[in-house]
Amino acid sequence: MAITPQQVVFILISVLTLGCGLMVVLSRNLFHSALWLVGSFFGVAALYGLLEAEFLAVAQILIYIGAIATLIVFATMLTRGMMLGRMKMSNFQSGVSAVVAVLLLGLLVMVLLQVNWPTEAVPVPGDTIAMIGNAFVSAYVIPFEVVSLLLLVALVGAIMIARER
Amino acid sequence: MVPLNWYLVVAAALFCIGLYGALSRRNAVAVLMGIELILNAVNINLIAFWRYVTPKEVTGQIFAIFVFAVAAAEAAVGLALMIGIYRTRDTVNLEELDLLKG
Numbered sequence: 445m446a447i448t449p450q451q452v453v454f455i456l457i458s459v460l461t462l463g464c465g466l467m468v469v470l471s472r473n474l475f476h477s478a479l480w481l482v483g484s485f486f487g488v489a490a491l492y493g494l495l496e497a498e499f500l501a502v503a504q505i506l507i508y509i510g511a512i513a514t515l516i517v518f519a520t521m522l523t524r525g526m527m528l529g530r531m532k533m534s535n536f537q538s539g540v541s542a543v544v545a546v547l548l549l550g551l552l553v554m555v556l557l558q559v560n561w562p563t564e565a566v567p568v569p570g571d572t573i574a575m576i577g578n579a580f581v582s583a584y585v586i587p588f589e590v591v592s593l594l595l596l597v598a599l600v601g602a603i604m605i606a607r608e609r
Numbered sequence: 610m611v612p613l614n615w616y617l618v619v620a621a622a623l624f625c626i627g628l629y630g631a632l633s634r635r636n637a638v639a640v641l642m643g644i645e646l647i648l649n650a651v652n653i654n655l656i657a658f659w660r661y662v663t664p665k666e667v668t669g670q671i672f673a674i675f676v677f678a679v680a681a682a683e684a685a686v687g688l689a690l691m692i693g694i695y696r697t698r699d700t701v702n703l704e705e706l707d708l709l710k711g
Contacts, residue, residue, distance in 0.1 A: 450611055458619045468642055469629050469634070469643060474639055481646075488623075488652070495657060499670065500656060503677060504677075508680075516641065516688065519638050522695070523692065533639065534633045537632065538632075538633035545625040545628050548625055556617045562662065576670055594678065595681065602688070
């Protein structure tokens, strides 16, 4: 089976995503972990682009890299979380959790490669973003409003929890 | 075209990396980073199934957008909790935060 250019791009993006993800969990400096996390988020956004979900790719960059990664960097700096090399970053159960993660990965890969997924090689309709917008104000209007309320409550709650007393 | 299996394997690998991070780190912020990796892996799965199984409907993308919103809320509240804990206990090391332990 010849490898197409799209598959080469997919492999490169996957290596970037997984490599950055590994550095997030293995790096000894918490600030470096946060920076590697940005790389991993960027790789995931590129995967969305490869899957022709453009809106999700842009939203991933705006929300995850623009908001969540920045929040994590702030929290790292506000909590003296770096503790540069002064203490171990992993706890007593790191060996067990590594074994569990590797076993789970093996099990998942075994299952995923055996199942014959019912795929359908249909091109994506051109106006996906308009379809998403329509769905949010018709079929999914109640979940949409609930999620907006959840965000509002979470933001007010975050300010309440973190403020000076 | 890239087979669907490849996306699922990458998502499974990212999930396991995040799981290891969430289980093995001592710092609460690092645990949160692992959880964010797990949520990203789930989103890759959702979008891959949307693209390969039902590209004519946008249900998969909408579910992923809800995951985005919940992840943002979770990160905001979680990091606020850590800042609050750091202010009172002067640490975010999860092994020292055993106030609720009987």
